[in-house]
Amino acid sequence: MLNYQAPLDLAFQALADPTRRIMVERLSQGPASVSELAQPLDMTLSAVVQHLAVLEASGLVRSEKVGRVRTCRIEPKALHSAERWISERRASWERRLDRLGAFLVETEPTIKPRRKK
Amino acid sequence: MLNYQAPLDLAFQALADPTRRIMVERLSQGPASVSELAQPLDMTLSAVVQHLAVLEASGLVRSEKVGRVRTCRIEPKALHSAERWISERRASWERRLDRLGAFLVETEPTIKPRRKK
DNA sequence: CCAATAGTTAAGTGTATGCTTAACTATCAA
DNA sequence: TTGATAGTTAAGCATACACTTAACTATTGG
Numbered sequence: 397m398l399n400y401q402a403p404l405d406l407a408f409q410a411l412a413d414p415t416r417r418i419m420v421e422r423l424s425q426g427p428a429s430v431s432e433l434a435q436p437l438d439m440t441l442s443a444v445v446q447h448l449a450v451l452e453a454s455g456l457v458r459s460e461k462v463g464r465v466r467t468c469r470i471e472p473k474a475l476h477s478a479e480r481w482i483s484e485r486r487a488s489w490e491r492r493l494d495r496l497g498a499f500l501v502e503t504e505p506t507i508k509p510r511r512k513k
Numbered sequence: 514m515l516n517y518q519a520p521l522d523l524a525f526q527a528l529a530d531p532t533r534r535i536m537v538e539r540l541s542q543g544p545a546s547v548s549e550l551a552q553p554l555d556m557t558l559s560a561v562v563q564h565l566a567v568l569e570a571s572g573l574v575r576s577e578k579v580g581r582v583r584t585c586r587i588e589p590k591a592l593h594s595a596e597r598w599i600s601e602r603r604a605s606w607e608r609r610l611d612r613l614g615a616f617l618v619e620t621e622p623t624i625k626p627r628r629k630k
Numbered sequence: 631c632c633a634a635t636a637g638t639t640a641a642g643t644g645t646a647t648g649c650t651t652a653a654c655t656a657t658c659a660a
Numbered sequence: 661t662t663g664a665t666a667g668t669t670a671a672g673c674a675t676a677c678a679c680t681t682a683a684c685t686a687t688t689g690g
Binding site: 632634635639641642649652655657658659 | 681
């Protein structure tokens with residue numbers, strides 16, 4: 397596999413970890429400091445900072461430090477492109493099923509059809 | 514972290530790999546055999562089978578073998594629950610921004626407002 | 631029957647991930 | 661100025677991941 401990580405790789409990878417989903421969940425309700433993010437999590441601050449780094453690298457989260465506190469917030473764009481990827485797959489799958497359905501209706505217009513002719 | 518993998522972990526983890534996304538993309542256009550899935554991929558069949566196992570474990574794909582060919586198809590439910598998780602986060606984030614917007618409008622009804630009173 | 635096809639399984643390898651501890655830096659408040 | 665707060669960074673460790681090769685098992689067309 398290549399070393400270059402496409403945006404979607406990073407976004408889905410980031411969302412694959414339950415700790416990071418909790419962080420995103422928290423941030424979807426509004427900005428938070430690193431310690432606030434860490435508070436419900438049963439791990440060291442250090443680990444949380446590392447998760448945050450993954451979230452930032454994925455583009456899902458942005459943060460800025462003022463004084464000694466770093467304030468984090470979600471970056472909706474990355475979340476949106478992950479969502480879009482999925483919904484596009486769903487769309488193409490649904491289109492296919494529609495065509496299939498249409499074909500079946502056309503071929504066999506009634507349930508238990510009498511043999512034609 | 515626990516050893517138990519929540520469904521969302523597995524789904525996002527599965528989607529995090531570009532090879533597996535290609536496979537899902539292919540399957541969203543319709544069922545395919547393992548070799549058909551492997552055809553555009555630059556790796557051994559063995560590796561593809563292993564990716565398929567990940568996709569099946571995540572619930573994103575289902576397959577059945579008849580004769581010597583295994584036919585794979587996507588399982589929309591898992592894809593849908595991943596999509597839903599994201600859209601729910603987005604919803605809560607948008608609600609918050611709406612409230613914030615309303616608050617700002619209420620507090621400061623005009624741009625560059627004249628000082629009240 | 632037998633060779634080609636389609637897939638499976640096990641073992642090994644290098645790299646990435648999710649943590650921990652520990653030592654460190656900056657900011658704020660008394 | 662000093663101690664508490666908030667976060668950062670490096671090193672180490674165990675486990676998980678994405679492959680490969682190689683040996684193997686069915687199925688099927690001729």
